[in-house]
Amino acid sequence: MANITIEGLCKGWDFPVIDDLSVEIEEGEFFVVVGPSGIGKTTLLRLIAGLESADRGRILLGEREVTHLPPYRRRVAMTFESYALYPHLTVFENISSPLRARKKDRATIERRVKAVAQLLRIDHLLDRKPGQVSGGQKQRTALGRTLVADPEVFLLDEPISHLDAKIRQDLRMQFHTLEELRRVATLYVTHDYAEALSLGDRIGVMGNGGKLVQIGSARELFERPKALFVAEHLGQPTINAIPSILQEENGSLFACAENAALRLALSPQQSQRLNGGAKRRIVLGLRPQHVRPADELRGRDSEIDAQIDIFEALGSNGIIITKAGGVTITGLTHPERHFEPGQDLRLAIDTEALHIFDAETGLSLLEEPRWQG
Amino acid sequence: MTPERKEAVVSEIVRGTPSTYPAWFSARKRSKPLIVSRRVPILLVGLPVLVLLAIVIYPTIWMFYHSLRDTNINHLFSGEHASVGLENYRTVLSSERFHDSLWHLALYLFFGACLQVLLGTLLALIIYEYLKSNLARALILILLVLPMMLPPSIVGTLWRFLLTPSNGAINQALLDLGIISSHIEWFNAGVSLWSIIIADVWNWTALPLLIVYSGRVSLPPAVYEAARVDGAGQWKVLRRITLPMLKEVIAIAFILRFTDAFKFVDLVYVMTSGGPAQSSELPTYIAFQRGIREFAIGEAAAYAIIIFAISAIIVTLFLKYMKRVMKAQGLA
Numbered sequence: 001m002a003n004i005t006i007e008g009l010c011k012g013w014d015f016p017v018i019d020d021l022s023v024e025i026e027e028g029e030f031f032v033v034v035g036p037s038g039i040g041k042t043t044l045l046r047l048i049a050g051l052e053s054a055d056r057g058r059i060l061l062g063e064r065e066v067t068h069l070p071p072y073r074r075r076v077a078m079t080f081e082s083y084a085l086y087p088h089l090t091v092f093e094n095i096s097s098p099l100r101a102r103k104k105d106r107a108t109i110e111r112r113v114k115a116v117a118q119l120l121r122i123d124h125l126l127d128r129k130p131g132q133v134s135g136g137q138k139q140r141t142a143l144g145r146t147l148v149a150d151p152e153v154f155l156l157d158e159p160i161s162h163l164d165a166k167i168r169q170d171l172r173m174q175f176h177t178l179e180e181l182r183r184v185a186t187l188y189v190t191h192d193y194a195e196a197l198s199l200g201d202r203i204g205v206m207g208n209g210g211k212l213v214q215i216g217s218a219r220e221l222f223e224r225p226k227a228l229f230v231a232e233h234l235g236q237p238t239i240n241a242i243p244s245i246l247q248e249e250n251g252s253l254f255a256c257a258e259n260a261a262l263r264l265a266l267s268p269q270q271s272q273r274l275n276g277g278a279k280r281r282i283v284l285g286l287r288p289q290h291v292r293p294a295d296e297l298r299g300r301d302s303e304i305d306a307q308i309d310i311f312e313a314l315g316s317n318g319i320i321i322t323k324a325g326g327v328t329i330t331g332l333t334h335p336e337r338h339f340e341p342g343q344d345l346r347l348a349i350d351t352e353a354l355h356i357f358d359a360e361t362g363l364s365l366l367e368e369p370r371w372q373g
Numbered sequence: 374m375t376p377e378r379k380e381a382v383v384s385e386i387v388r389g390t391p392s393t394y395p396a397w398f399s400a401r402k403r404s405k406p407l408i409v410s411r412r413v414p415i416l417l418v419g420l421p422v423l424v425l426l427a428i429v430i431y432p433t434i435w436m437f438y439h440s441l442r443d444t445n446i447n448h449l450f451s452g453e454h455a456s457v458g459l460e461n462y463r464t465v466l467s468s469e470r471f472h473d474s475l476w477h478l479a480l481y482l483f484f485g486a487c488l489q490v491l492l493g494t495l496l497a498l499i500i501y502e503y504l505k506s507n508l509a510r511a512l513i514l515i516l517l518v519l520p521m522m523l524p525p526s527i528v529g530t531l532w533r534f535l536l537t538p539s540n541g542a543i544n545q546a547l548l549d550l551g552i553i554s555s556h557i558e559w560f561n562a563g564v565s566l567w568s569i570i571i572a573d574v575w576n577w578t579a580l581p582l583l584i585v586y587s588g589r590v591s592l593p594p595a596v597y598e599a600a601r602v603d604g605a606g607q608w609k610v611l612r613r614i615t616l617p618m619l620k621e622v623i624a625i626a627f628i629l630r631f632t633d634a635f636k637f638v639d640l641v642y643v644m645t646s647g648g649p650a651q652s653s654e655l656p657t658y659i660a661f662q663r664g665i666r667e668f669a670i671g672e673a674a675a676y677a678i679i680i681f682a683i684s685a686i687i688v689t690l691f692l693k694y695m696k697r698v699m700k701a702q703g704l705a
Binding site: 046049050051070071072073076077078080081082083084085086087088089097098101102145149 | 593595596598599600601602603604605609614617618620
């Protein structure tokens with residue numbers, strides 16, 4: 001058992017992929033790295049597993065430096081996005097392969113594999129070959145092979161991304177309840193923000209240049225994103241990002257959408273945080289759940305006139321895409337309501353929940369800029 | 374009831390069109406069928422069948438028929454040959470010449486065909502494992518494949534030349550290196566078959582090499598990474614992952630080399646003509662010799678049928694094995 005310490009890790013091929021990444025993952029922590037495709041998430045896992053060698057920086061498991069050790073001496077276990085099962089071996093032999101590689105005796109292997117298979121509910125498939133089981137069962141076999149190794153660190157690479165929604169939900173629940181994963185440091189990589197928010201004790205959002213743009217709990221990341229990139233990556237529907245200019249009038253600040261008629265008053269606290277700065281170019285971040293038809297939201301809202309563009313009634317909520325003063329704003333409503341395209345309505349906006357980002361750097365102007373956790 | 378629906382029901386009652394179809398749907402032909410006449414399929418299948426009949430099936434039947442008759446040059450065309458029952462088979466199966474040639478065939482299969490597959494597999498894996506540059510790989514593959522592109526007559530003549538006992542290049546090289554102290558008589562009885570096998574290995578090792586190499590290239594790299602994380606050593610990876618996953622590919626290489634072995638005549642003909650004293654004859658070569666050279670058609674036909682039976686059995690075993698492997702992997 002150990003925590004993972006990564007210090008100034010760098011890796012590149014024709015271009016830098018991971019650039020000066022530092023993070024510490026506690027023993028027993030479930031750490032999720034989320035980010036768009038091709039950003040370097042898998043590379044990070046492969047560096048920790050030892051499948052790639054770091055160009056610079058150090059990787060420590062507990063007190064032990066493993067940066068230059070071969071994979072099998074690092075005591076890590078990894079699941080691969082493609083599962084990487086041995087096609088010619090049975091499910092049993094697949095799961096037992098790390099134990100056989102470490103020359104454990106027959107009885108131990110039998111006992112441990114049976115236990116893991118039972119846990120993952122694949123104990124009835126042990127005699128089958130990977131070609132004869134379903135995708136979800138393949139995934140659980142791959143997970144079983146990882147669990148049985150009893151490593152100091154679990155590395156899980158998009159383990160459930162390629163499964164259909166129903167099985168994905170089942171397996172997500174299983175990740176919550178697997179004691180094995182909760183005992184040691186687990187690094188879980190995904191591009192699906194819902195998976196990340198659901199599973200992670202802490203979440204690191206990986207952005208361009210292979211940096212962790214922000215690290216924090218699900219709530220922190222969602223409510224107080226430190227950068228527009230984080231806000232845009234988490235949440236569905238995506239946050240409204242409105243390029244605007246700050247204007248001062250009678251001592252209070254307004255955000256005016258660029259080249260459009262939309263104008264929103266900022267709260268006194270926000271104005272104080274921004275500390276003047278009129279004429280400054282910003283990006284206004286407005287989560288759809290803070291935009292509702294005026295008759296649904298009460299209190300500290302400012303109201304604006306808008307026109308419905310598109311209305312989508314989903315199962316648990318309705319999405320309204322509106323035009324307000326020449327700006328497209330997405331909001332939420334109750335699914336049982338109905339709107340026609342072109343219909344006029346008053347939108348209520350919870351300005352307390354506004355996010356304000358610098359137009360140049362994309363960093364939040366309301367949160368302390370604190371990079372790399 | 375909507376007017377359309379009413380129409381449909383009426384149509385069902387009046388015209389007998391089932392109302393399960395919507396009213397707009399008429400049973401007219403929706404698309405032109407690809408085959409416009411019943412004669413087309415017969416023609417398409419029939420022509421190849423005719424060709425096959427003419428060049429494969431008829432000669433085979435002809436051969437089988439004559440394997441039961443005393444056909445020879447004297448009455449091949451007059452048709453005065455008489456039935457001799459299984460006499461031809463008895464002659465072949467009891468002849469020492471045939472027994473010897475079977476032994477030669479076994480040696481050739483084991484030290485020729487098998488060695489080629491083993492050597493090819495070994496080379497393929499070494500090239501894949503230790504040559505990482507694509508250019509180097511391409512160059513060495515081209516070099517190794519070159520012998521395969523030469524016609525057998527050239528290969529045979531070349532190796533006759535190289536293996537010439539008195540001043541051939543091979544003997545000279547072995548002498549210079551101090552491996553041997555006197556000339557090896559490459560074309561003496563008992564040695565000449567080995568000369569043929571050496572030339573054939575040189576000629577054909579590249580085929581299994583290419584097959585296994587392409588098989589190795591297409592194995593999923595993630596599996597190897599999983600093995601590295603599991604902590605499997607190089608030897609274990611080779612024995613427990615690479616070779617089992619290449620099983621059916623290697624089986625294909627074996628099948629190709631074995632089927633070739635049964636029609637292997639060219640190098641024998643060019644290098645030794647089966648000699649000296651029939652010491653390097655293979656069954657097929659005898660069939661060729663008896664039939665085409667000496668016009669003992671009946672006996673040659675019996676040879677051919679027996680060879681056909683042996684090769685069919687061996688190849689069937691290989692195919693069975695391959696099917697089992699593929700079934701086990703869920704591929705078939």
